[in-house]
Amino acid sequence: MVHQLHQLKQAIKCRGMDCSFIRQGENEFHEPVGEVEVLSCRGLFHEANGFLNVSLIESGKVYTKKESKLLVLYHAELQKEDTVLIEGVRYKVIGIDDLGNLHLCLDLSLEVV
16 A cells, blocks of 8 residues: 555656645634635646436437546545635535545545636
């Protein structure tokens, strides 16, 4: 497992992109104080076939829609609904998958904001 983690770190280091995770911050009275940067790291941006879109209007055709994803090393502070900036584009984290529940990496499902 150590070898796999090393390979993952090298792939993210060599081919990854810089990304910043932000979320709405709160003060001690739970009032919004604006966006706060939670984490800055590198990740591998990729696309996967996410879900099916069935259209009954067009003769019952079935389309698959690509889903944007980001593979990052494990960070416990990441949450759904966080916003991530990747090369100037804002995405919302709509799903977090801890691959194999090993706490090595996270595959984040993204949606363009």
